Amino acid sequence: MKFIRFTVVSLLPVLLMAVAQTTGAQTTFLAGTVTDSITHEPIPYVALFLTGTNSGGLTDDNGRFQLRSSSRADSLKLSVMGYRTKSIPLKTTVNRRMNVQLAPVGVALSEVVVKPKKEKYSKKNNPAVIFLNRIRAAMGKNDPKRNDFYNYEKYERLTMALNDFDPETNYAWMGKKFKFLKDHVDISEISGKPILNFIVKEKVSDVNYRKSPHSQKEHVNGMRQEGIDDILSNQESSRQFLEDVFREIDIYGNDVNLLQKRFVSPLSRIATDFYKFYLNDTVVVESDSCVVLSFVPHTSETWGFIGKIYVPKNDSTMFIKKIEMHLPHTINVNFMDAMSVTQTYEKSADGSRLKTRDDMTVELSVLPGLPQLYVRRNTIYSGFNFDEPENAEVFNLAQREIISDDASEHDNKFWEEKRPVPMEQGESSVGELLSSMREVPVYYWTERVLKLMANGYVATGNPSKFDYGPIMSTISYNTAEGLRLRVGGMTTANLSKRWFTRGYLSYGFRDHRWKYEGEVEYSFNDKKYHSREFPVHSIRATSSYDIDQLGQNYLTTYGDNVFLSVKRLPDTRVTYKRSQVLEYNMELYNNFSLGLMSRFERQEESQWIQFIDGHGNNFPHYNELTFTLKLRYAPGEKFIQGKSDRRSINRDAPVFELIHTYAPKGLGGTMFPINRTELRFSKRFWLSAFGHVDAIVKGGHAWEASPYMNLFLPSANLSYLIQAESFALMNPLEFVNDSYAMVDFTYWMDGMIFNRIPLLKKLRLREVMSFKALWGHLSPKNNPDFNKDLFVIPSEVHTTLMSNVPYMEASVGVDNIFSIFRLDAVWRLSYRNAFDAPNWGIRAGFHVTF
Template identity: 40%
Template sequence: MQIIVAPLKAQYIVQGVVTDSLTREPLPYTSVYLKGTTEGGMTDDKGAFSFKTYRPEARLVISAVGYQEYTRLIHPARGGRIMVTLAPTTYALDEVVVKPKRERYRKKDNPAVEFVRKMIEHRDDYSPDERDFWQRERYEKMTFAINNFDSLKQQKWLYRKFKFLTDYVDTSAVTGKPVLAVSNRELLATDYYRKSPHSEKQRVKARRQAGVDEMLSQQGMEQAISVTMTDVDIYQNNITLFTNKFVSPLSSLGPSFYKYYLMDTLTVAGKPCVDLTFVPFNSESFGFTGHLYVMLDSTYFVRRVMMNFPQKINLNFVDYMKIEQNFDRAEDGTRQLINESITTEFKLVDNSDGIYAKRDVYYRNYIYEPDDDALQAFRRPEKVIEGMDSSTHSDAYWDANRLAEVSKKETSVDKMMAQLRSYPVYYWTEKVLKVLFTGYIPAPKEKAPLFYIGMMNTTISGNALEGVRVRAGGMTTAWLNPHLFGRGYVAYGFRDERVKGLAELEYSFHRKKEYANEFPIHSLKLRYLSDVNQYGQHYLYTSQDNVFLALKRQKDDRIGYQRKAELTYTNEFHSGFSFQLTTRLRKDESSHLIPFVKQDDDKSFVKSISTSELELKLRYAPNEKFFQTQWNRFPVSLDAPVFTLTHTMAAKGVLGGDYTYHYTEAGFQKRFWFSAFGYTDVILKAGKVWNKVPFPLLIIPNANLSYTIQPESYSLMNAMEFMNDEYASWDVTYFLNGFLFNRIPLLKKLKWREVLSCRGIYGSLSDKNNPEFSEGLFAFPAGSTTMERTPYVEVGVGIENILKVLRVDYVWRLTYRNLPNIDKSGLRISLHMTF
């Protein structure tokens, strides 16, 4: 800590910066005051503080959780400069002497490194997961709050209308700052573990939630939280937090990633321990700084963990993060986690107070022999077993069953929200934000709506066939009927003057809480679609009517019409396996932009073709996690592998079908992590059409005509540029997480991150499906061609994390560069918000 004292009239300003004695990093939210007075304050997120005093002499006291208290007599009237750092310590300390060394760090012949290698070697010796079975009681509490909600903030225009908010202001036990809780979640559950066959279950006894995030899907929120602030296991090589993987201090890569220091012995909860301190070699890397308090015996048992992110880490929105865990031992030495806490301060923009978040989990009643409830849980297919009444328990129930005390203000979020919603300005603001977040308007009431109107971002769009296109739609909810759901839209094009639409009626065999597509789906759906068909532009992760795709790099004129009548049976299982069986009547209709002209002497025009199809889709995605919305699911983590297999068959003459054909497609998708070196998203697909068919039934690669970055589509390919009846494709994107830029002094301050991508398709067209060599087929539209023996390949180099939300790629087309009217390179952009 560097203290500078300067006189100002009759006052003196005491300034300083508090740092860690080992890491030399600033310590935020540290208490600084003059003993026996009310003068002082807290250090900011840079570890700095400043306050005024009239006293020419005083005793300065500096204290922080996990550090020895520092006390010294200072003389503000004299001026001067004092260098002080805080020494790490812990609760129930007997003695600690910190002697950080300045000499060059070496791994060879370093006793701390040898000690860590022994810990890594024995890290599974007393693991509860080595037991055949265990169960435990869990109480989990999650709080989100507006940070630093002091009197100055309360007077700002955003809050001063709601003066009652002061009644709900609490004080953070970690930072000491005033906070206003805006969301509170609680969970009571029993965790079960079985070694062989491996299985992990959780039986939810009670759950409740209140706060501003009620507008979002609760199933989706639970999944999102589970991959941001999840259970931490330091005994694994990697620790997953905030959708990223961080190198554990006990990782097998630890000695190459961290600097380790053996500090002096101390007492933790009455037991002698050695303080093993660790810091990453590169403070921008995805790791931790902190302390492991290890028992002084041959077991290498970790009694307590205290660690946080390095201050300079290249991580978005997380300004501060601290983890604390406490362990105990069973009679046979088995390691038992007693409690863990994750405290985080989020900031969307710099120089703001941001959001305070704290997740506390308490465990008790470890049992190592299964009882009847456990055996019954393992017989259930779902991983999380939860009754429909889990969220109906009274306050008295919660007071009697919590494993830890909570403050009254922590459990009053629901009352505060009720008061807020009584003000029209907040009520309508919340409604507008909900529409922006979800894309739907609830009707006829906000809570438990019977219908959703939307999606709103598809209301207006356009293309070369329809001109300006308007669309309106909606869907029913489980509050109207928990088993029967309707969904649809009506669209109109002002140029072609045709009405299009979708009508769906779905019966769910499971009772739903809100949406039809809640996991798991077990349903029978009747569907009719009459709309345009944009050949070679089937966006897989957004709607074709999305207004943000309206700006095109080329004219969007590869469009016809299509009608489909389908009956689909879908069944999803908790194992991650699902299947879908569909019978379909399909009619593809030509347009003046895409005419169906037979390649024969007469060059006759065909208005439409019909097929009667039967389709089977198999999908396996074990441990998949996704964010649930009203109309779709978005993965919150791509760590789970996804395998797909689809076969479609059609028979000529059946229900008016014009063609017999078979089409098979297989796919694979997964994210591969390289620890501190980033991760790679891989999507592989292959397919084949086995019969002679016209081009509407061939394989047409997806071209992305917008300036946005869209997965599984080609940024520089024209629509319908290539026709195939068999193909193999890849979409590989490597996110380096700043691995290179973090080593460049000027760039690392921007916290930009590197992205490399490669997309390609290797396809071919057999003679039987080529109108130049086979009669009875439709002539290809102008500009369409076949692939030679060379795959189509485009590569990109990009920068993400620009202003924390933007990704910009520059893409090059490597093959088929001599074709007319193509783009050989270009800039592409997308919103990419990630930690």
């Protein structure tokens, strides 16, 4: 679903191009930027003249210009000393934004090929490396967080737009139907290109830092967002996702966290091994003469930047005044055409570095042949002080980000006062643009289809009180049921903000049985739309009847998802289960959650799984009443909230889980006692320039004798799609354990090898390896061969008792095929040649990543 949601947000703006059209005015209007064709730096004071008119002008200090004329112009002529004069023909009707490049005099790159000698770079006795080491040595001395407290105000604006949106030249084929679009076109002050904004998010907040005990809190006073991502079911998830992808950069760390990747910082401990450094001539930055330290990666395809660090001349504190960073064009980053970051700093009275501006611009191409996207995240910092905040109790709050109740309710006057930089016309009119676009039938209906893909549910009204879904489970197939049809849905907060229901009804055409689930939930806090919104604090009652796929536990999707219907083996390890569940769930803002559950369950036999004990007695069903405690702690976790599930925005946060299930024999007709404990830990470990490892470690123990259905059944994945925490080549019920330990490691190498192979680096392929192992034990008390009171495992299942050798699988794969596909070759390393289990196989997956 994360893949679908990302794709929807990326493709929706393309609709603006597919159905949109502008016409120019009858007069001439030109705006844009003039840059150097070699360095791409803006050129100030270029003379411009509209031939055929009396209009002309000069570019400003940043190379920008605007020209208007009531007469028709034949061409635009540009001239300035040191550059070749250029003339650009103009059409009859002109309303254009342009980025004009001028070639320096004497430079004819199309006719000259320069082949420099191979550089002999050495970091030994290199003045640039010595200069960098001096900067690193002084980092702690000017760190503002060396103070007991550090406070500041932060304003952040994130915009997404269609890049180079000039229908007069680039998209003239669109026709002349939607003239209103021209009123919403802005000029990027960074690139000088015309852009059409479709998402704008603003946030103003106070940030408070305390050194000991360490704590940092952000109090959001105002928040405003408009754009096409309002079709997603949870706007807060969209905001957090974009803030995580395009987060503000800390160059003083070893790694730069950006685009949900890790780049090597030019101030990293390994910077001198990863980058080449050069000292350049001094330049003036805000009246300070600064030494320029340039840096570039040894291998441009790897995860690093090219850029410059500006340090005031003769400053013994090695204070960084400004830093500029860009991604190399050859870097192995998906969808990225260009990215630049500029940070500026000022020095406080005590010598602390105070970041005043963090400005990032990104140009993206999602699919070939479609328009570029433009993203800008501009953050301004002010109001610095090192005093203990008046609201010091804020440090005792659980959440890191505290959003005021009225943060989204402020009027235009509030934002005019709080914005340190004014908004462009197009930025402030995104809502009007989308309202106009939704009056166009083709855009309206296409947006509804993409909304369905993103959310998985169909709204039945405006506002909707009942949503139908999930759509992906409407039709599926499995061995027991054959063709399975399902209808269902859920009520929303438009019906009640605290009472919610959801459920489904399904039918199997092979077993001719109806299945169902019905749920009623009361939330102790008001919800904005649905019951699963964070934080959950509720009581929930559920009644269900459905098949139970023993030994198959799909953690990231529904078991009846249509994409899991194709399997390598008939799915016959199933029973029928009736259950009534009463549960209490509480989530805290510090990402600690508590769950208490009481479940009465009746397991009914199927034609493949019968309940026969060691004495030969046949039971058509058995009952159990269980009580479960679940504790979960994931400090710093961020996720995308769906209507039925959640997906981590990233896996950086450690996740700890403890689950204990208890069922006393005889209570509520419980046939067998259950006393089972399970622990789980997961985290992503970053290896700087060498990729990252996703690690999962878990284990459990059953303390009482119980039949195999109540023990630990490792998850077997019968589909051909890669599934988390499942074994691709294991059969369901192949192993049954009352004690187990499992590890699941996936190493994403991010092109560490392929980037050095000429053909493969052009394809931007990446390496991925994984290793999964399960060690388990079945004690005599839980082995039906020794304990005749337990149910016998059907011989057709071919269960194997584990020895001291763990079950192991390993895979080697190619990731990033066409930027979204992964293909793995998987090998079974132990317990090979098992009944109906392959020794190797090919598995596929798809996901979106930069």
